[in-house]
Amino acid sequence: MTLDRRSFLKLVGAGAGAAGLPMIGRAAELMPKGAKRVVVVGGGYGGTIAAKYIRMMDKSIEVVMIERNDHFISCPFSNLYIGGILKDLSPLTIKYDKLAANHGIKVVQAEVTAIDPAAKVVTTSKGTVSYDRLVLSPGIDFRLEDMKGYDAAAMEIMPHAWKAGPQTVLLRKQLEAMKDGGTVVLSVPLSPFRCPPGPYERTSMIAHYLKAHKPKSKIVVLDANPAIASKGPLFTKGWKDNYAGIIDYRPAKKVTEVDAGKMTVLIEGLEDVKGDVVNVIPPQRAGQIAVAAGLVGDDKNWCPVNPNTFESTKQAGIHVIGDASNAGAMPKSGYSANSEAKICATNIVALMNGKELTDMSGINTCYSYITDKEAVSVAAVYAAKDGKIVAVPNSGGVSPADFSAAKMEAIFAESWLKNILTEMST
Amino acid sequence: MTMKLKGWALAGSVLAMSAVAHAAPPSPTMLANACAGCHGTNGGSAGPTMPSLSSQSKAAVVDAMKKFKSGERPSTVMGRLAKGYTDSDFEAMGEFFSKQKLHVTSQQVDAAKVKKGASLQEEHCNRCHNEDGREGKDETPVMASQWLPYLQMQMELYQSGKRKMPEKMAEKVKPLSAGDIDALLHFYASVK
Ligand SMILES: Cc1cc2nc3c(=O)[nH]c(=O)nc-3n(C[C@H](O)[C@H](O)[C@H](O)COP(=O)(O)OP(=O)(O)OC[C@H]3O[C@@H](n4cnc5c(N)ncnc54)[C@H](O)[C@@H]3O)c2cc1C
Numbered sequence: 001m002t003l004d005r006r007s008f009l010k011l012v013g014a015g016a017g018a019a020g021l022p023m024i025g026r027a028a029e030l031m032p033k034g035a036k037r038v039v040v041v042g043g044g045y046g047g048t049i050a051a052k053y054i055r056m057m058d059k060s061i062e063v064v065m066i067e068r069n070d071h072f073i074s075c076p077f078s079n080l081y082i083g084g085i086l087k088d089l090s091p092l093t094i095k096y097d098k099l100a101a102n103h104g105i106k107v108v109q110a111e112v113t114a115i116d117p118a119a120k121v122v123t124t125s126k127g128t129v130s131y132d133r134l135v136l137s138p139g140i141d142f143r144l145e146d147m148k149g150y151d152a153a154a155m156e157i158m159p160h161a162w163k164a165g166p167q168t169v170l171l172r173k174q175l176e177a178m179k180d181g182g183t184v185v186l187s188v189p190l191s192p193f194r195c196p197p198g199p200y201e202r203t204s205m206i207a208h209y210l211k212a213h214k215p216k217s218k219i220v221v222l223d224a225n226p227a228i229a230s231k232g233p234l235f236t237k238g239w240k241d242n243y244a245g246i247i248d249y250r251p252a253k254k255v256t257e258v259d260a261g262k263m264t265v266l267i268e269g270l271e272d273v274k275g276d277v278v279n280v281i282p283p284q285r286a287g288q289i290a291v292a293a294g295l296v297g298d299d300k301n302w303c304p305v306n307p308n309t310f311e312s313t314k315q316a317g318i319h320v321i322g323d324a325s326n327a328g329a330m331p332k333s334g335y336s337a338n339s340e341a342k343i344c345a346t347n348i349v350a351l352m353n354g355k356e357l358t359d360m361s362g363i364n365t366c367y368s369y370i371t372d373k374e375a376v377s378v379a380a381v382y383a384a385k386d387g388k389i390v391a392v393p394n395s396g397g398v399s400p401a402d403f404s405a406a407k408m409e410a411i412f413a414e415s416w417l418k419n420i421l422t423e424m425s426t
Numbered sequence: 427m428t429m430k431l432k433g434w435a436l437a438g439s440v441l442a443m444s445a446v447a448h449a450a451p452p453s454p455t456m457l458a459n460a461c462a463g464c465h466g467t468n469g470g471s472a473g474p475t476m477p478s479l480s481s482q483s484k485a486a487v488v489d490a491m492k493k494f495k496s497g498e499r500p501s502t503v504m505g506r507l508a509k510g511y512t513d514s515d516f517e518a519m520g521e522f523f524s525k526q527k528l529h530v531t532s533q534q535v536d537a538a539k540v541k542k543g544a545s546l547q548e549e550h551c552n553r554c555h556n557e558d559g560r561e562g563k564d565e566t567p568v569m570a571s572q573w574l575p576y577l578q579m580q581m582e583l584y585q586s587g588k589r590k591m592p593e594k595m596a597e598k599v600k601p602l603s604a605g606d607i608d609a610l611l612h613f614y615a616s617v618k
Pocket of ligand 1: 078335368
C-alpha cells in the first residue's frame with residue numbers, strides 16, 4: 001500500500017478531524033467501508049467460522065478477516081504429531097483462499113496493533129480498517145510475568161508448543177534428540193487455560209513416544225492444579241494401563257520460574273526439577289490485542305461477554321469469542337470457539353438488521369488420544385440461563401470409564417478434525 | 427406475546443448490568459449449526475466415518491435423536507449430546523437438515539459391487555429405502571451418498587445386535603449373504 005501524502009490526507013482528513021485525533025502518524029485507510037461491515041480479527045478456530053457464517057446468513061454485510069499469518073495450524077491433533085503418530089503438520093494446516101472465494105470474505109494478512117472503539121477503527125500493520133461491528137478471536141497470549149525467566153530466548157530452549165507451528169516442531173525434535181533414559185518435564189498452569197484436557201493428552205502422547213522409542217525414559221508432570229483438570233479418571237486409568245513407570249504425575253506443583261541455562265523449573269521458590277526436555281505450558285490470558293483494547297474483566301485475563309451476542313460487556317460494538325472470552329460454562333476449546341462463532345454470527349446479523357435476537361444454543365466436544373488407537377471424549381450442550389451460559393442439566397459427560405468406546409472414538413475423532421478444518425477452510 | 431414477556435422476565439437481572447435485549451428461543455438454525463463442527467457445514471460431512479445429515483428426513487433425525495437419548499440406539503457421543511435437548515428441539519433440527527440439499531460424496535467404491543447392489547436393492551430394500559436411498563419411508567434414513575465406512579459400521583452394529591434392526595428390515599436382510607449386504611452398501615454410497 002503506497003499512498004502519497006496528498007491522497008493520504010484526503011483519505012483520513014475528514015474522519016480524523018471529526019474524531020479529534022491528530023492526523024500525524026495515523027496510518028492510511030486500507031479499504032473504504034461500504035454500508036455494513038464486520039471486521040473479524042483472527043483466522044483460527046473462532047474467526048474463520050464467524051466470518052463464514054455472517055456471510056452465509058447475510059450477503060449484504062461486508063466481512064473483512066484480518067490474520068497475521070497466511071495459513072493456520074491447528075492445535076487439535078498437534079499432540080499426535082509430538083507423539084510421532086503424525087508425520088508432519090500438513091493435515092493440520094489450512095489456507096484461506098477457498099474460504100475467501102466461496103463466501104466473498106476479504107482476507108487481509110496483517111497484524112492488528114490497536115483498536116479505537118469510539119471511532120470504530122482498527123489499526124493494522126498495513127493501514128486502518130473501519131467497522132460497524134468488530135469480532136475478536138485472537139486466542140491466547142502468555143502471562144510471562146507469572147513465569148520468571150521464561151522469555152523469548154527461553155522458549156527456544158524450553159518450548160511451550162501451546163500455539164501450533166515452529167514450537168510444536170521444536171518440541172518433537174527435542175524428544176527425538178533426547179537420549180534413552182532421559183527425563184521430560186512438563187508443567188501445567190492453574191485453570192483456566194486453553195484446552196483443559198490438552199496437557200494430559202500431551203502427557204499421553206509424549207509417553208506413547210517414549211514407550212515406543214526410549215523405554216528407559218520418563219515424563220514428570222508438574223501440575224499447578226490440585227488434580228487433573230479434565231477427564232481425570234479416564235487419564236488416570238489410561239496412564240495406569242499403558243504407561244506405568246513412564247508417567248510421574250505430581251499434582252499441586254506450581255511452576256513459577258524457569259532457568260533455561262540449567263534446564264530446571266522452580267516450584268514456588270522451593271523445589272528445583274531438572275529435565276533433558278522441558279515443556280513449559282505458561283499461564284495464559286486473552287490475546288494481547290483484547291487486553292490492549294480494554295476488554296478483559298476484573299480477573300485481568302479474560303473478556304466478559306453477553307451470552308447471546310458475545311458482545312463485550314466493556315465495549316459496545318466489539319464481540320469476543322473463542323479462548324479470549326469468558327464464556328461461562330463453555331471451556332476454552334476449538335469446538336467451543338466454533339460453536340460460539342456461529343452464535344455470535346447469528347446475533348450480529350440480527351443486530352445489524354434490527355431483528356430480534358435468538359437465545360444461544362452451543363456444544364463442546366473434545367477428543368483426547370490416550371494411545372495411537374484409543375481416544376476419550378468430553379461432551380456438553382450449553383444454553384443461556386439468567387444471563388449466563390450454563391451446561392444443560394443431566395446432559396453431556398465423559399466417555400465410559402472402561403474404555404469400551406475408545407477405539408471407535410479414535411476413529412470418529414479423525415473425522416471430527418477433518419470436518420471442523422473443512423468448515424474453517426471452505 | 428407470552429413468550430416475549432417470559433424472555434423479558436428472564437433477562438431482568440442482566441438488564442441492570444448491560445443492555446441485554448430479550449431473545450427468541452433457539453431457532454432451527456441456531457440448534458443445527460452447533461452440530462456442524464462434527465457433521466460438517468449444513469450437515470455435509472467431509473470425514474468418512476461421520477455421517478452426513480444434510481437432506482436427512484425430519485422423521486429420521488427425530489427418531490435417531492430420541493433413540494440416542496433413551497439409549498435404545500448405541501452411540502459413542504450422540505447419547506450424551508441428545509440428553510441436552512427436548513423433543514421439540516429434535517423436530518427443529520430435523521426440519522433444518524431436511525431442507526439442506528444432498529451432500530454428494532465422491533468415495534472409493536467397487537464398481538462390481540455397486541452393480542450387484544443396484545440389482546438387489548429393488549427387491550430387498552426399496553420398500554423403505556426409496557429412490558435409490560435418496561428418500562426413506564417414515565423414519566427410514568436417507569442413505570444416498572452416505573459415507574461407506576459409516577454405513578458398514580452401522581451394519582456391523584445391527585448384526586452384532588447392539589443396534590436393534592427394525593423387524594421388517596431384518597426379514598429382508600437375513601436371507602442375504604455378507605457379500606450381498608456389502609454390495610448394497612457400496613451401491614447406496616455411490617448414489618449421487
Ligand atoms: C495442544 C493443544 C491441543 C488442543 N486440542 C484440542 C482438541 O482436541 N479439541 C478442541 O476443541 N480444542 C483443542 N485445543 C484448543 C484450541 O486450539 C483452541 O481452543 C482454539 O484454537 C481457540 O480458537 P481461537 O479462535 O480463540 O484462537 P486460535 O485458534 O488460536 O486463533 C487465533 C488467531 O488469531 C490470530 N491473531 C491473534 N492476534 C492477532 C492480531 N493482533 N492480529 C492478527 N491476527 C491475530 C492468530 O495468529 C491466530 O491465527 C487444543 C489446544 C492445544 C494447545
